[in-house]
Amino acid sequence: MESKPEFESKALSTTKPTNAMAPTSQLDPSKLTITLTDTPIPLPPEQSGSTKIHTDHILLINWTSAHGWSTPKIQPYTNLSLPPTASTLHYATSCFEGLKLYRGYDGALRLFRPLENCRRLLDSARRAALPEFDPEALLQLVRALCRVDGPRWLPDDDTARGECLYIRPTIMGIDADLGCHVPSEVLLYVLMTHAPKFPATQMANGMKLLVSSELQVRSWLGGSGAAKVSANYGPTLVAFGEAQRKGYDQVLWLFGPERKVTEAGGANFFVIWRRKDGGLEMVTAGLESGLILPGVTRRSIVELARRRFGETREWSVDGKAVVAEKMDVVERDFTIHEIGEAAEEERLLEAFAVGTAVAVTPVSRIDVEDRSISVQLDATPHRKLLSAWMSDIVYGRMESEWTEVVEV
Amino acid sequence: MESKPEFESKALSTTKPTNAMAPTSQLDPSKLTITLTDTPIPLPPEQSGSTKIHTDHILLINWTSAHGWSTPKIQPYTNLSLPPTASTLHYATSCFEGLKLYRGYDGALRLFRPLENCRRLLDSARRAALPEFDPEALLQLVRALCRVDGPRWLPDDDTARGECLYIRPTIMGIDADLGCHVPSEVLLYVLMTHAPKFPATQMANGMKLLVSSELQVRSWLGGSGAAKVSANYGPTLVAFGEAQRKGYDQVLWLFGPERKVTEAGGANFFVIWRRKDGGLEMVTAGLESGLILPGVTRRSIVELARRRFGETREWSVDGKAVVAEKMDVVERDFTIHEIGEAAEEERLLEAFAVGTAVAVTPVSRIDVEDRSISVQLDATPHRKLLSAWMSDIVYGRMESEWTEVVEV
Numbered sequence: 001m002e003s004k005p006e007f008e009s010k011a012l013s014t015t016k017p018t019n020a021m022a023p024t025s026q027l028d029p030s031k032l033t034i035t036l037t038d039t040p041i042p043l044p045p046e047q048s049g050s051t052k053i054h055t056d057h058i059l060l061i062n063w064t065s066a067h068g069w070s071t072p073k074i075q076p077y078t079n080l081s082l083p084p085t086a087s088t089l090h091y092a093t094s095c096f097e098g099l100k101l102y103r104g105y106d107g108a109l110r111l112f113r114p115l116e117n118c119r120r121l122l123d124s125a126r127r128a129a130l131p132e133f134d135p136e137a138l139l140q141l142v143r144a145l146c147r148v149d150g151p152r153w154l155p156d157d158d159t160a161r162g163e164c165l166y167i168r169p170t171i172m173g174i175d176a177d178l179g180c181h182v183p184s185e186v187l188l189y190v191l192m193t194h195a196p197k198f199p200a201t202q203m204a205n206g207m208k209l210l211v212s213s214e215l216q217v218r219s220w221l222g223g224s225g226a227a228k229v230s231a232n233y234g235p236t237l238v239a240f241g242e243a244q245r246k247g248y249d250q251v252l253w254l255f256g257p258e259r260k261v262t263e264a265g266g267a268n269f270f271v272i273w274r275r276k277d278g279g280l281e282m283v284t285a286g287l288e289s290g291l292i293l294p295g296v297t298r299r300s301i302v303e304l305a306r307r308r309f310g311e312t313r314e315w316s317v318d319g320k321a322v323v324a325e326k327m328d329v330v331e332r333d334f335t336i337h338e339i340g341e342a343a344e345e346e347r348l349l350e351a352f353a354v355g356t357a358v359a360v361t362p363v364s365r366i367d368v369e370d371r372s373i374s375v376q377l378d379a380t381p382h383r384k385l386l387s388a389w390m391s392d393i394v395y396g397r398m399e400s401e402w403t404e405v406v407e408v
Numbered sequence: 409m410e411s412k413p414e415f416e417s418k419a420l421s422t423t424k425p426t427n428a429m430a431p432t433s434q435l436d437p438s439k440l441t442i443t444l445t446d447t448p449i450p451l452p453p454e455q456s457g458s459t460k461i462h463t464d465h466i467l468l469i470n471w472t473s474a475h476g477w478s479t480p481k482i483q484p485y486t487n488l489s490l491p492p493t494a495s496t497l498h499y500a501t502s503c504f505e506g507l508k509l510y511r512g513y514d515g516a517l518r519l520f521r522p523l524e525n526c527r528r529l530l531d532s533a534r535r536a537a538l539p540e541f542d543p544e545a546l547l548q549l550v551r552a553l554c555r556v557d558g559p560r561w562l563p564d565d566d567t568a569r570g571e572c573l574y575i576r577p578t579i580m581g582i583d584a585d586l587g588c589h590v591p592s593e594v595l596l597y598v599l600m601t602h603a604p605k606f607p608a609t610q611m612a613n614g615m616k617l618l619v620s621s622e623l624q625v626r627s628w629l630g631g632s633g634a635a636k637v638s639a640n641y642g643p644t645l646v647a648f649g650e651a652q653r654k655g656y657d658q659v660l661w662l663f664g665p666e667r668k669v670t671e672a673g674g675a676n677f678f679v680i681w682r683r684k685d686g687g688l689e690m691v692t693a694g695l696e697s698g699l700i701l702p703g704v705t706r707r708s709i710v711e712l713a714r715r716r717f718g719e720t721r722e723w724s725v726d727g728k729a730v731v732a733e734k735m736d737v738v739e740r741d742f743t744i745h746e747i748g749e750a751a752e753e754e755r756l757l758e759a760f761a762v763g764t765a766v767a768v769t770p771v772s773r774i775d776v777e778d779r780s781i782s783v784q785l786d787a788t789p790h791r792k793l794l795s796a797w798m799s800d801i802v803y804g805r806m807e808s809e810w811t812e813v814v815e816v
Contacts, residue, residue, distance in 0.1 A: 016736060023426075031416035051493070051585055051586035051587050052493070052584060052585045052586075052587075054492075054493065058492060071759075077478065077492075077494070078492075079490060079491055080489070080490050080491075080492055080497075081487040081488070081489055082487060082488050083461070083487055083488075084462075084466060084485075084486075084487070084578070084597055084599050085460070085462065085576070085599065085601065088497060088642075089488075089496060089502060089578065089580060090502070090504050090576070090578065090641070091638055091642050091645070092500035092502070092638040092639045092640075092642035092643075093641075093642045093645065094497060094498070094500070094642065097496050103624055104678070113799060126646070127643065128642050128643070128645070128646075129642070129645035129646045129648075129649055131437040136444050141737075166586065168493070168498070168586055170497065170498065171490070172497060173642075176460060177458075177459055177460040178460075178506075178574065178576055178601055179459050179460075180461035180641055180645075180673075180674060181645065181649075181652075182645050182648070182649040182652075186633060186757035187506065189492055189778055191493065193493065193586055206445055210669055214630065215630050216630055217628060217629065217630030217631055220625055220631060221625065222622065222623050222624055222625030223625055223628065223631075223643065224643040230497070230499055230500040230639070230642070231500045231638070231639035231640075231641075231642045231643050232496055232500075232639075233498070233499035233500060233501075233639075234496075234499050234501045234502065234536050234537070234581075234637060234639045235500075235535065235536070235631065235632040235637060235639050237499070237501065237536070237537035237588075237589065237590050237591075238534070238535065238536075238537045239587070240537075240588075240590070241589075241590040244589075246591075256677070257613035265588075266588060278612055
């Protein structure tokens with residue numbers, strides 16, 4: 001039993017705990033035990049980008065309503081032994097996060113705004129009736145896992161500079177009871193896998209999106225669309241599978257009779273268009289509705305664009321000077337009809353999806369039932385600049401308060 | 409690779425397969441292998457009703473998109489070894505069923521409309537982008553598991569007559585890949601646990617329900633509320649946990665600005681009231697909206713009531729003669745306001761929840777934000793008759809085409 005003053009943080013005290021039971025143990029990174037593998041996995045010849053390939057170790061922490069969080073441990077990667085009646089297998093009592101560990105061109109290992117991911121995991125845990133924890137404590141444990149597996153899996157040489165690993169924290173209810181209730185036994189784990197290259201190159205020619213039909217709805221007012229809970233994903237796969245079979249890369253999820261634009265697959269979605277008054281504008285859906293995930297990349301793109309495109313000025317991309325016009329950045333509800341109208345009037349300039357997995361990926365086509373909207377690539381320098389800056393930040397070519405170096 | 413003509417059933421041919429890959433192996437009960445345990449689990453002294461207590465064996469079948477369904481096997485009950493990256497742990501790619509094995513007062517083991525559950529599992533699998541199977545083939549395998557564990561866990565003596573086991577078929581995606589896509593590796597399993605007594609006795613004084621707030625939505629138009637997918641459950645637990653802490657037994661889920669009544673927790677919900685024209689009516693939400701689960705007990709209650717309450721006549725309950733008035737049975741959208749109005753005008757006679765787990769359980773109170781609606785118990789004989797008939801059917805005291813005896 002420990003009481004650490006930093007757990008009285010603002011983030012934790014604003015919401016009533018879902019599993020209020022005191023005093024129980026808090027998540028305590030100072031108690032971490034590390035058991036290293038005797039049989040390291042042979043490294044693949046190169047970064048495959050496949051999230052099937054995991055690293056050597058896994059971080060595991062148990063929680064029970066009676067005792068709170070157990071001693072965290074990093075141990076050799078292993079399958080999980082779960083009772084067939086485990087809560088999450090039947091009732092989707094789980095949530096997760098996605099972030100990346102980057103090997104910079106300067107040789108350093110970096111995390112990008114990792115506290116944001118740990119905080120969002122706490123928000124998701126609350127939405128899934130899973131136990132609370134201190135996001136700072138989780139971040140310390142994530143750093144520890146990065147120190148264990150980062151150096152070998154992202155070696156400090158030409159094979160890995162500019163590459164990254166994907167980090168997946170997960171929390172799930174594991175009560176061995178078919179009763180459908182708030183979990184009283186929980187497992188938190190963090191693993192790392194290979195990750196697609198950042199920024200994504202396979203999509204350089206643009207993603208093709210198919211809009212969801214009015215009979216396919218990803219999230220709802222009063223639902224869980226704003227949390228990264230497992231339950232948001234499975235029910236989307238029928239529509240995604242259909243879109244894939246038709247040759248599309250993702251579904252562009254619309255909402256409501258107005259057909260508001262929400263997310264592109266699991267990524268946030270942006271357009272750049274010229275307003276009817278002639279002004280240049282970047283738009284993405286707002287967070288007020290609770291329909292979309294408050295993406296860390298989304299927020300970063302919005303913040304970067306607001307900071308840098310407040311006035312027309314010259315920038316350098318790939319060694320070439322480009323002038324980026326002043327651009328307004330707006331978070332608001334917008335509809336597929338507005339996109340269609342902008343395309344018709346030749347005001348639609350760019351569309352792109354952003355997220356930890358896809359980075360900043362251009363969209364080249366959006367198909368609605370009765371029409372196909374073509375989107376230009378590189379009609380503005382803005383998207384390309386944002387993408388380049390994000391890459392420069394995570395790989396240490398641009399100083400930023402958003403990254404932290406993982407000291408090995 | 410086998411092609412069995414019975415798989416060309418109507419049920420399978422009406423919908424385009426989600427995982428269309430041919431020719432792959434179909435689910436084939438004739439290939440079942442059974443390995444019995446050497447160390448049977450000590451039986452608890454009596455039926456506990458706890459779904460934490462599982463029987464000795466489990467039925468397991470794997471599926472891959474390349475090869476189809478593997479050889480089914482019944483083996484000693486065991487934990488599942490899952491990769492930490494397994495699809496269902498992150499994306500809730502799973503669905504399940506609930507049915508029961510009853511030990512009749514005549515000594516026979518019975519299943520109640522089990523093909524309905526197997527068909528609904530297929531519907532749920534389609535909604536979850538999981539592979540298709542022949543429901544009849546699954547039913548044969550369920551029967552086999554009942555034959556293996558039924559005799560010992562529901563002995564043919566006074567300790568178990570009138571008791572039942574809960575049967576839980578489950579299908580889940582187990583691809584070891586963090587990519588969010590239609591699963592290409594799947595596990596189907598069936599297990600059995602102890603089950604609450606049927607009809608439920610602990611709720612004889614009636615459940616207390618708290619209606620969901622307008623900010624809490626269980627399912628939505630275009631969502632997955634009509635399928636028994638895992639994703640429908642986890643996101644409801646915050647509201648359920650809050651209701652429990654306030655002393656309620658379940659949440660009565662409402663939908664939309666009209667506040668339509670949908671489900672009571674995971675059970676279907678009925679009211680009996682007197683219409684303004686004086687006629688007696690039983691109402692439950694219709695299935696057209698896709699918001700609620702098409703319950704097997706729901707359907708059975710509707711069918712029983714339509715068959716038997718078409719005219720006023722005398723019935724016997726617990727040896728006593730009662731007259732049950734002619735009652736109309738209506739499946740339609742109805743609202744919490746209609747229930748409130750009926751209560752105010754003293755037309756509300758009964759409310760009850762029905763499902764495999766709760767059987768037919770009366771509701772004694774429904775609390776809306778600003779008011780508490782008291783519901784009488786036994787203001788009509790109809791609910792009690794329906795409950796008694798359902799019990800008589802499953803325990804073999806009443807002949808019915810809805811039950812089948814499991815021959816041991």
